[in-house]
Amino acid sequence: QQPINQLTDLLRYEIAQAGFTEVLTLGLCSLAENYTNLRRKDDGLSVSLSNPATKEFQVCRTSLLPGILKTMRQNRALPVAKGVKLFEISDVVLRDEKNPIGAKNRRRIGALYTGPSAGFAVIHGLVDRILELVEVDPSPGYNACDPSRCILKGSRKQYEVVHGEDPTYLPGQCADIVVTTLPAPDSDEEPVSQIVGTFGILHPEVLKAFSLEYPCSMLEMDIECFL
Numbered sequence: 469q470q471p472i473n474q475l476t477d478l479l480r481y482e483i484a485q486a487g488f489t490e491v492l493t494l495g496l497c498s499l500a501e502n503y504t505n506l507r508r509k510d511d512g513l514s515v516s517l518s519n520p521a522t523k524e525f526q527v528c529r530t531s532l533l534p535g536i537l538k539t540m541r542q543n544r545a546l547p548v549a550k551g552v553k554l555f556e557i558s559d560v561v562l563r564d565e566k567n568p569i570g571a572k573n574r575r576r577i578g579a580l581y582t583g584p585s586a587g588f589a590v591i592h593g594l595v596d597r598i599l600e601l602v603e604v605d606p607s608p609g610y611n612a613c614d615p616s617r618c619i620l621k622g623s624r625k626q627y628e629v630v631h632g633e634d635p636t637y638l639p640g641q642c643a644d645i646v647v648t649t650l651p652a653p654d655s656d657e658e659p660v661s662q663i664v665g666t667f668g669i670l671h672p673e674v675l676k677a678f679s680l681e682y683p684c685s686m687l688e689m690d691i692e693c694f695l
Contacts, residue, residue, distance in 0.1 A: 493535025665689025
């Protein structure tokens with residue numbers, strides 16, 4: 469079994485244990501669903517089909533969010549009084565000029581919570597749980613906010629949650645997940661940081677675009693960087 473698939477299976481089990489229901493969505497979507505409905509500009513990373521069967525299958529998805537949101541839209545009749553929690557671990561396709569075929573797959577986690585309230589804390593808790601499972605410690609500054617967050621493992625990778633600016637989410641209600649790789653103790657290298665994911669409360673325009681009535685919080689995070 470490939471390491472990425474082994475990690476995927478382990479995370480699927482643990483996220484399901486946290487009360488989330490797994491969904492499996494299509495890898496193709498419309499250009500509008502991939503960008504406009506999420507209030508994002510076309511970044512040129514999507515792979516377009518030369519002769520799509522319908523306008524709903526114009527591009528390979530660059531985000532898991534549209535598929536999860538469409539799943540929620542088709543299941544609007546579900547009772548939401550106690551909250552609805554969905555997740556997906558699957559690939560997105562991104563243009564990559566360095567790749568011989570011109571594109572690459574990246575394995576990501578997407579998750580949604582919807583209910584009477586947006587449930588930002590539920591998604592935030594899921595973020596902390598996932599990073600604990602992949603043995604990435606919270607940074608000292610982030611951990612000081614809640615020392616009981618997890619058991620530290622002495623990892624060379626550390627994470628923190630910082631203010632984000634993704635237009636898909638409400639201003640001030642969006643956070644980026646930043647993972648920093650620390651150098652070895654005897655190395656002169658500098659720490660390397662990267663944004664591996666974003667979560668927050670969805671903007672009302674996104675909810676309207678996907679015909680959703682209740683507030684939602686969502687997460688999307690790359691997991692290949694943890695291998």
